[in-house]
Amino acid sequence: MYYALTYETVPDHATRRTPFRPEHLALVKAFHADGRLVMAGAFNPIEGALLIFKADSPAVVEDFVRQDPYVQAGLVTAWRCREWTVVVGG
Numbered sequence: 001m002y003y004a005l006t007y008e009t010v011p012d013h014a015t016r017r018t019p020f021r022p023e024h025l026a027l028v029k030a031f032h033a034d035g036r037l038v039m040a041g042a043f044n045p046i047e048g049a050l051l052i053f054k055a056d057s058p059a060v061v062e063d064f065v066r067q068d069p070y071v072q073a074g075l076v077t078a079w080r081c082r083e084w085t086v087v088v089g090g
Contacts, residue, residue, distance in 0.1 A: 001054070001055065001056065001057075001083060002038070002052060002053065002054055002083070002084040002085075002086050002090065003052070003053040003054075003055060003058055003060075003061045003081055003082065003083055003084060004050065004051075004052055004053075004081070004082050004084040005050070005051040005052075005053065005061050005064070005065070005079060005080070005081050006048060006049070006050055006051075006079065006080050006082075007048050007049040007050075007051075007070070007076045007078075007079050008047070008048045008076065008077045008078040008079070009046065009047065009048050009049070009070075009075055009076055009077060010074070010075050010076075010077055013046050013047075013075055014046045016075055017070060017075055020069040020070055020073050020075065023069040024068060024069045024070050027064065027067055027068060027069070028040055028051075031053075031064055035054060036053055036054065036055055036060050036064075037051060037052070037053055037054075037064070038052040038053065038054050039051070039052050040052070051064075052084070054090075058081050058083070061081045062081065065079055065081075
């Protein structure tokens, strides 16, 4: 199954994320390396982000969110995980 995780972020996120970015990217790379995270990126302009996971349950996404330094630092104001039915690709 695929899951879409969306983040809403604080104003001036691009600047405020700087001290937490290396840890956030390390987490992203770890989830990507083992296949749980398919792709991830910020919207332009940076007002949030979209991350696509491939997992057996939303628990994988929730685990990511709990560990994410951006969430822990309060840079993510809201997040939502939804099961995503892929019609083409994947």
